[in-house]
Amino acid sequence: MNIITYDKTFEGFLTAVFDCYDKKLTPITFVGFTEFQSILFGKEHPVITDAFKADRVWKGLHKKLSDTGCKMLAIDFLSELPDVELILYRYIRKVLESNVSIETNFGDSCVLEIYQLFKKVSRETERVRMFVRFQKTIDNIYFASFDPQYNVLPLTVHHFESRFADQSWIIYDTNRKYGFYYDLKSVNEISFDSSKIHPVTGTLDQSAFTEDEKLFQKLWKTYFKEIEIKERHNPSLHKRLLPKRYWKYLTEKQ
Amino acid sequence: MINDGTLEKLKILAGAAKYDVSCASSGSNRPNTGKGIGNASPWGICHSFTEDGRCVSLLKIMLTNYCQYDCAYCINRRSNDIPRTAFSPAEIVELTIEFYRRNYIEGLFLSSGVVKTPNHTMQMLTKVAQDLRTIHNYNGYIHLKSIPGASPEMIREAGLYADRLSVNIEIPTEQNLKLLAPEKDYPGILQPMGIIRQGILENKENRRKYRNAPRFAPAGQSTQLIIGATADNDSQILTLASSLYRQQNLKRVYYSGFIPVNSYDKRLPMLVQPPLIRENRLYQADWLMRFYHFKVEEIVNDNHPDLDLELDPKLSYALRNPWMFPIDINKADYELILRIPGIGVKSAQLIIAARNFGRVNSGQLLKMGVVLKRAKYFLTCNELSSPTINEIRPEGLRRLFTEQTKGKKKDRNYGQLKLF
Numbered sequence: 018m019n020i021i022t023y024d025k026t027f028e029g030f031l032t033a034v035f036d037c038y039d040k041k042l043t044p045i046t047f048v049g050f051t052e053f054q055s056i057l058f059g060k061e062h063p064v065i066t067d068a069f070k071a072d073r074v075w076k077g078l079h080k081k082l083s084d085t086g087c088k089m090l091a092i093d094f095l096s097e098l099p100d101v102e103l104i105l106y107r108y109i110r111k112v113l114e115s116n117v118s119i120e121t122n123f124g125d126s127c128v129l130e131i132y133q134l135f136k137k138v139s140r141e142t143e144r145v146r147m148f149v150r151f152q153k154t155i156d157n158i159y160f161a162s163f164d165p166q167y168n169v170l171p172l173t174v175h176h177f178e179s180r181f182a183d184q185s186w187i188i189y190d191t192n193r194k195y196g197f198y199y200d201l202k203s204v205n206e207i208s209f210d211s212s213k214i215h216p217v218t219g220t221l222d223q224s225a226f227t228e229d230e231k232l233f234q235k236l237w238k239t240y241f242k243e244i245e246i247k248e249r250h251n252p253s254l255h256k257r258l259l260p261k262r263y264w265k266y267l268t269e270k271q
Numbered sequence: 272m273i274n275d276g277t278l279e280k281l282k283i284l285a286g287a288a289k290y291d292v293s294c295a296s297s298g299s300n301r302p303n304t305g306k307g308i309g310n311a312s313p314w315g316i317c318h319s320f321t322e323d324g325r326c327v328s329l330l331k332i333m334l335t336n337y338c339q340y341d342c343a344y345c346i347n348r349r350s351n352d353i354p355r356t357a358f359s360p361a362e363i364v365e366l367t368i369e370f371y372r373r374n375y376i377e378g379l380f381l382s383s384g385v386v387k388t389p390n391h392t393m394q395m396l397t398k399v400a401q402d403l404r405t406i407h408n409y410n411g412y413i414h415l416k417s418i419p420g421a422s423p424e425m426i427r428e429a430g431l432y433a434d435r436l437s438v439n440i441e442i443p444t445e446q447n448l449k450l451l452a453p454e455k456d457y458p459g460i461l462q463p464m465g466i467i468r469q470g471i472l473e474n475k476e477n478r479r480k481y482r483n484a485p486r487f488a489p490a491g492q493s494t495q496l497i498i499g500a501t502a503d504n505d506s507q508i509l510t511l512a513s514s515l516y517r518q519q520n521l522k523r524v525y526y527s528g529f530i531p532v533n534s535y536d537k538r539l540p541m542l543v544q545p546p547l548i549r550e551n552r553l554y555q556a557d558w559l560m561r562f563y564h565f566k567v568e569e570i571v572n573d574n575h576p577d578l579d580l581e582l583d584p585k586l587s588y589a590l591r592n593p594w595m596f597p598i599d600i601n602k603a604d605y606e607l608i609l610r611i612p613g614i615g616v617k618s619a620q621l622i623i624a625a626r627n628f629g630r631v632n633s634g635q636l637l638k639m640g641v642v643l644k645r646a647k648y649f650l651t652c653n654e655l656s657s658p659t660i661n662e663i664r665p666e667g668l669r670r671l672f673t674e675q676t677k678g679k680k681k682d683r684n685y686g687q688l689k690l691f
């Protein structure tokens with residue numbers, strides 16, 4: 018009954034995999050240091066994140082998996098599902114212990130689970146690319162906030178950086194309370210006083226935005242309303258394609 | 272530049288453009304060069320969905336809704352007494368860029384009514400695209416409508432700035448087009464398509480030789496067919512679509528259920544509702560041709576000139592061809608597995624991959640996303656021994672499936688009344 022505690026980073030997780038192999042532990046759960054409660058039955062094994070150990074595991078995985086296969090693990094990890102570490106751990110064991118690549122053995126539920134979780138996280142990443150809306154602030158920064166179901170903001174940075182190369186922007190995860198700031202040169206992780214974000218609108222105070230921002234929002238809303246074909250009105254399809262939990266961030270749904 | 276007048280124009284010119292259903296932003300791969308604005312991603316991105324459930328990817332507007340033509344099916348025909356207006360190219364450029372910067376859109380889809388001459392109109396459209404590319408260093412997606420009657424030179428010029436060009440056929444048979452749009456004819460539509468096709472092929476060749484050769488309509492061309500404005504049947508429509516895919520290398524054919532806009536015109540049918548189910552079936556059939564290796568004559572033919580409105584075309588095909596089932600998913604080729612109702616491209620690929628490791632059973636199929644309650648009548652696997660199409664017979668299955676769908680679709684309320 019081994020409970021692994023670690024720092025909740027991917028590198029930390031890979032270190033934990035190393036330690037489990039090294040010390041021949043069978044983990045029953047992985048939790049963050051702060052989440053550990055001694056009422057849990059089991060022995061705590063704290064893991065100190067170690068770049069060298071993590072790298073050993075990562076290299077070992079690369080010998081057995083394609084690059085995409087390895088990337089999938091890192092992406093699955095971002096789902097932050099309560100038992101994602103165990104899902105990954107079980108899979109990693111299978112991968113390392115098999116002589117042949119099991120990457121495409123979708124009849125095995127462990128393998129299929131990794132693939133299907135990857136699909137889910139990717140879909141959420143895509144939704145950030147789709148539904149993020151920037152508002153122009155008086156400091157000339159295009160600001161967007163969002164609270165994706167999974168921790169996928171890091172997966173979208175490259176997209177926004179190459180697309181919006183000539184404007185400064187911030188994308189902020191209001192739930193995880195961090196974001197990314199592009200200052201025309203590079204992208205850096207930021208986090209700021211969460212009282213700046215309005216709990217209902219999920220964005221900054223209106224006074225932070227430029228005058229013409231309101232005009233363009235109005236133009237966009239007008240456009241959105243105008244292009245509906247009334248004879249085809251279909252609210253249930255609309256809601257299926259544009260789930261309600263995103264509406265808060267969508268200019269056209271305000 | 273942009274002011275309150277812009278808002279009024281936007282209302283009119285977005286409303287005028289909305290009947291063109293194409294909104295795809297895929298198929299291009301234009302990098303953001305020199306730290307400009309935007310790029311075009313190969314898979315395309317939807318940014319919103321209208322309340323009628325259509326994807327909003329592009330700012331889809333008309334340069335002007337003045338038009339000297341009089342196509343019966345079009346809201347903008349010259350004999351309609353409606354508010355008319357025109358954008359200046361600069362206004363469209365600014366709208367596109369400001370919308371783009373806020374991540375509202377993937378780009379611009381610009382069309383226009385015909386003013387002065389087709390060439391003049393085409394030139395105006397091209398100017399917008401050219402300004403976006405050359406003055407504003409904009410690398411996002413641009414789709415330009417090719418104006419019927421524009422000269423080959425004008426079309427070639429447009430292709431240098433656009434990602435996609437489209438010429439809409441609108442009416443699926445030549446004689447009906449003549450009837451409803453006397454100023455248009457098939458040669459006038461097919462010729463520009465040929466020019467675009469040629470341009471794309473030459474450009475591919477050039478870019479193989481010189482990597483920096485300018486792109487020509489890298490996202491290819493598309494067209495739209497209006498469904499239900501004429502009596503043309505599904506076989507005529509899909510045969511046309513199939514030949515457009517094969518002979519003109521079209522990327523997409525769009526099907527647009529006719530919205531009865533000019534009900535006063537006696538050449539048009541009286542529709543209570545646009546034929547939405549039929550439109551949906553045509554998209555499904557189109558999908559079968561493009562991704563499921565179906566030939567058009569397997570979907571529609573002289574015996575079955577119209578798609579079945581009650582069942583999707585793949586299921587309908589299976590019921591007409593019971594002899595080929597059940598299919599053994601542990602042995603059959605990929606193409607054959609794709610024919611099983613309830614199995615899509617993704618699950619078919621998973622099955623093929625998993626087979627290398629051992630036999631696949633029904634529990635695994637379910638986990639892979641196969642719709643077993645449909646597929647089970649058409650396949651065999653390790654242990655599955657439920658009755659198949661051969662025992663229940665096609666008629667029995669038909670009853671079973673139509674009852675299932677009836678229960679589900681109560682709320683959709685798609686109805687149509689044909690009065691031909």
Ligand code: SF4
Pocket residue numbers: 338339340341342345346347348349383384385
């Ligand atoms: S040419 Fe185009 S805009 Fe003009 S009436 Fe015909 S379809 Fe409508």
